Amino acid sequence: xxxxxxxxxxxxxxxxxxxxxxxxxxxxxxxxxxxxxxxxxxxxxxxxxxxxxxxxxxxxxxxxxxxxxxxxxxxxxxxxxxxx
Amino acid sequence: xxxxxxxxxxxxxxxxxxxxxxxxxxxxxxxxxxxxxxxxxxxxxxxxxxxxxxxxxxxxxxxxxxxxxxxxxxxxxxxxxxxxxxxxxxxxxxxxxxxxxxxxxxxxxxxxxxxxxxxxxxxxxxxxxxxxxxxxxxxxxxxxxxxxxxxxxx
Numbered sequence: 001x002x003x004x005x006x007x008x009x010x011x012x013x014x015x016x017x018x019x020x021x022x023x024x025x026x027x028x029x030x031x032x033x034x035x036x037x038x039x040x041x042x043x044x045x046x047x048x049x050x051x052x053x054x055x056x057x058x059x060x061x062x063x064x065x066x067x068x069x070x071x072x073x074x075x076x077x078x079x080x081x082x083x084x
Numbered sequence: 085x086x087x088x089x090x091x092x093x094x095x096x097x098x099x100x101x102x103x104x105x106x107x108x109x110x111x112x113x114x115x116x117x118x119x120x121x122x123x124x125x126x127x128x129x130x131x132x133x134x135x136x137x138x139x140x141x142x143x144x145x146x147x148x149x150x151x152x153x154x155x156x157x158x159x160x161x162x163x164x165x166x167x168x169x170x171x172x173x174x175x176x177x178x179x180x181x182x183x184x185x186x187x188x189x190x191x192x193x194x195x196x197x198x199x200x201x202x203x204x205x206x207x208x209x210x211x212x213x214x215x216x217x218x219x220x221x222x223x224x225x226x227x228x229x230x231x232x233x234x235x236x237x238x
Contacts, residue, residue, distance in 0.1 A: 005110065005114070005117075006110075009110040012106045013103060013106060016099065016103060019102075019231065020095065020099040022236060023235060023236035024096075024099075028237065028238055036237065037232070040228060040232050043228050044225055044228050047109065047224060047225050051112075051113050051221045051224070052218055052221045065222075065225070069225070069229070073229065076229075076233055076237070
């Protein structure tokens, strides 16, 4: 358990560094925005499952924050891609 | 307009704040583990262990607030307000609401910390601890979404 949480934390840090480098090196474009949003969803999902500890609970409870996260990220994607 | 306004923000401070919140969430998970593995024989020891992790999490929360406050100080110093343009209206509204949630989360963590210092949690009663921890993770989750939205995507 301890090892898993530490691994999750390291993955979150790596994905955050990836997002920062995309912005810092001005690499961001429409296809990389999709990847950035997917990695953001993965980060959120990791927090929900392993930090909030919802991985072991009934699916109906686990789905509440997952649907929220998916909806918010989908709306960001629509707002970004619709005017293009 | 969106891109030009975004250039006034420091991506580095947004990045550092993300790392700080993720790390503080990690510390809170460690605190919850310390409490949930508690037995009647280890009440004092488990509370002590949890209080140590909570203190680290609170320090991270305060560091986040200091960095965010300095960012707001810079933005307002530049004469930027809610009515400057749509980007800053959204930026200030979203990040200020989040800021207030971090303030509340830090107060909640501090209260839990105080209770662990008097070994107030027992194997039968630590629901309040878990609830406070969940709130802190939700604050972290919100920032995980806000970071790319406000600082990176253009």
